[in-house]
Amino acid sequence: MTTDPDPDVARAAIEYCYEQGWTDGLPVVPVSQALLDQFLAHTNRDPGQVLWRMEHLGRECTVQTAAINAAMAGCLPEYFPIVLAAWDAVMRDRAAKGGGWQSTSGPAPLIVVNGPIRHELGINCTGGIFAAGFRPNATVPRALGLMLRNAFGVAPHVFDQTTQGIPGRWAICFGENEEESPWEPLATEMGLEPEVNAVSCTLTRTYEFVDNRHTQNPEHLLNDFADTISRTGVMIFRAQSAGIVFCPEHAQMLADAGFAKADVKDWLIEHSGRVEADLRRVGKDAVSEGGLGGRSAGEAERVPGDVFTPFLPGRQSVPIVVAGARNAAISMVFRVFGEWSNSSVEIEAAPVAAVKGG
Amino acid sequence: MICSDAFKATGDAMAEIQGAPGYRYLTTPHPVAGLTSEQVRERAEAVAGEVARLLSE
Numbered sequence: 480m481t482t483d484p485d486p487d488v489a490r491a492a493i494e495y496c497y498e499q500g501w502t503d504g505l506p507v508v509p510v511s512q513a514l515l516d517q518f519l520a521h522t523n524r525d526p527g528q529v530l531w532r533m534e535h536l537g538r539e540c541t542v543q544t545a546a547i548n549a550a551m552a553g554c555l556p557e558y559f560p561i562v563l564a565a566w567d568a569v570m571r572d573r574a575a576k577g578g579g580w581q582s583t584s585g586p587a588p589l590i591v592v593n594g595p596i597r598h599e600l601g602i603n604c605t606g607g608i609f610a611a612g613f614r615p616n617a618t619v620p621r622a623l624g625l626m627l628r629n630a631f632g633v634a635p636h637v638f639d640q641t642t643q644g645i646p647g648r649w650a651i652c653f654g655e656n657e658e659e660s661p662w663e664p665l666a667t668e669m670g671l672e673p674e675v676n677a678v679s680c681t682l683t684r685t686y687e688f689v690d691n692r693h694t695q696n697p698e699h700l701l702n703d704f705a706d707t708i709s710r711t712g713v714m715i716f717r718a719q720s721a722g723i724v725f726c727p728e729h730a731q732m733l734a735d736a737g738f739a740k741a742d743v744k745d746w747l748i749e750h751s752g753r754v755e756a757d758l759r760r761v762g763k764d765a766v767s768e769g770g771l772g773g774r775s776a777g778e779a780e781r782v783p784g785d786v787f788t789p790f791l792p793g794r795q796s797v798p799i800v801v802a803g804a805r806n807a808a809i810s811m812v813f814r815v816f817g818e819w820s821n822s823s824v825e826i827e828a829a830p831v832a833a834v835k836g837g
Numbered sequence: 838m839i840c841s842d843a844f845k846a847t848g849d850a851m852a853e854i855q856g857a858p859g860y861r862y863l864t865t866p867h868p869v870a871g872l873t874s875e876q877v878r879e880r881a882e883a884v885a886g887e888v889a890r891l892l893s894e
Contacts (some may be wrong), residue, residue: 537854637850 574817585641597654624649661734756784
């Protein structure tokens with residue numbers, strides 16, 4: 480005989496989690512040993528395996544701690560291999576390994592899923608990829624945020640030094656719309672076999688839409704993207720990385736005009752940037768090529784005002800993915816925090832017993 | 838150690854987590870990133886006496 484869950488008991492457990500400081504402000508799922516065991520059954524990894532250790536904080540996150548936080552985030556146990564792959568993928572970024580999680584910019588992990596698992600788990604790839612409404616899209620990135628908070632102690636106002644952060648910082652996860660993309664999936668481009676379940680993840684700083692349903696000329700469209708990529712406000716160093724989440728309509732228009740993904744990257748590399756006079760006008764003419772330093776306004780004219788500075792150093796600086804619906808010609812430019820590893824991580828298959836529900 | 842005053846909470850927390858609660862360090866007004874070379878020099882001069890005093894205690 481089953482009985483309805485008692486809402487008051489559930490609420491008391493949720494409030495207990497708040498009192499412990501375990502939440503990101505929203506309610507979390509209270510985790511029993513039985514629920515934790517279900518999560519651990521979906522990986523072959525040892526619960527005590529250390530996923531990452533932040534030496535300077537003296538804190539680490541084990542597989543078991545990750546599982547607890549994934550459960551608290553609202554993940555289903557079968558999402559856990561995606562959480563592990565997302566963590567492994569983002570930690571390939573030099574910035575994530577180098578203190579990026581504590582950055583004053585408050586970067587957000589961007590999680591892209593490829594492969595059949597998108598449909599098996601109901602990961603949204605089409606309408607509303609940046610909006611709420613789909614459990615895996617909402618809970619997988621939240622799991623990473625809770626891991627940061629609870630395993631590493633990176634919480635706002637102390638070890639998380641975020642100035643403002645990014646709207647939806649722990650909510651950016653979607654599947655690539657492989658079915659309507661004219662190009663190879665992101666994970667395939669990164670060298671994995673087609674149809675492999677994979678996660679790509681990098682830290683990002685902001686998202687800016689490009690709404691262009693106005694032209695059928697591919698160069699007009701690319702100019703619109705280059706204009707957004709060339710905004711001076713995002714510039715910290717001269718070398719930057721800007722990716723695009725193309726809606727299917729934009730991607731198909733470019734592909735129909737003969738642009739492979741690499742051609743789009745090359746076009747944007749050539750056309751994205753600003754002349755020196757523009758940089759001087761906003762006090763960024765002394766910005767260095769990379770690394771720290773050189774952030775102050777130039778005290779003397781370094782080069783003529785009409786010298787063009789390209790912002791994107793190479794194809795590795797222009798990640799491209801296709802997602803969203805065919806509803807309108809609206810795409811999204813995103814800013815990579817540092818540089819993406821340009822790699823995808825295969826999602827580990829769950830043990831057979833877990834798949835059978837054992 | 839000297840850090841800009843916006844990061845005092847983090848600095849104090851780092852000291853505690855490293856086993857040195859109450860570790861004494863100096864602060865300079867935030868921000869620092871946009872200062873000219875001359876302004877950085879002025880900051881250094883302003884804090885130099887305190888650096889010497891802290892090191893000699």
